[in-house]
Amino acid sequence: MTQQTTETDIITLITSAGSARSLVFQAIREARENRDFPHAEALMQQAKEMLSAAHWIQTQLISLDEGEGKIPVTLALVHAQDHLMNAVMLTELGAEIIALHQQIAEKPKDKTVFFRIRASD
Template identity: 35%
Template sequence: MDKDKRMQVVMGLIMAGGNAKGSSIAAIQAAKKGDFLAAEKNLTAANQALNQAHNVQTEMLTQEAQGQKTPVDLYLVHAQDHLMTAIAFKDLAQEFVDVYKRIEENH
């Protein structure tokens, strides 16, 4: 993979992670206001962004398995870190939405 293509992939991972985290934050904020439809839509958007990133990672892993080595540099490390943080944040956002739903049901 040439350098330009690789940077597109890295930036795609960073953008997907950022989009997923942003949607997760929006889901928590919506649930806090009692707007569970918006919360669920935002969680769906977060999952879609993470699925896009997962597809990119799968392609990279497939290329690696086929002998096409991926150079690991700070850009790729940052992209992976950003993505893993977004995944954890989305999981926590789902928990927050569930808690807010439970609180709403008990009032």
């Protein structure tokens, strides 16, 4: 793997993770604003595919490094890892947020929910 290939892989990792993040936010908005849960799920599936592509690149970089520092730790690589970590976390949280929106949408409209606020003891 050449330095140019590594840089290209890092950029691809950043863009794939960024695309996954954007797709998750689109899915959450689709669930919240339009209650279109099948479309939200389709967007989440696209996000997972983008994450899979990013994770594959990460795995290749790790295997090439072999824990011996063969891949230089550049600011771009750290940035890529940050994007990937955030996209993974957002995908997990996004699925939970969409599930909550779906549960709320399925509640009967005639029921009122009351929340009790307790004073601290």
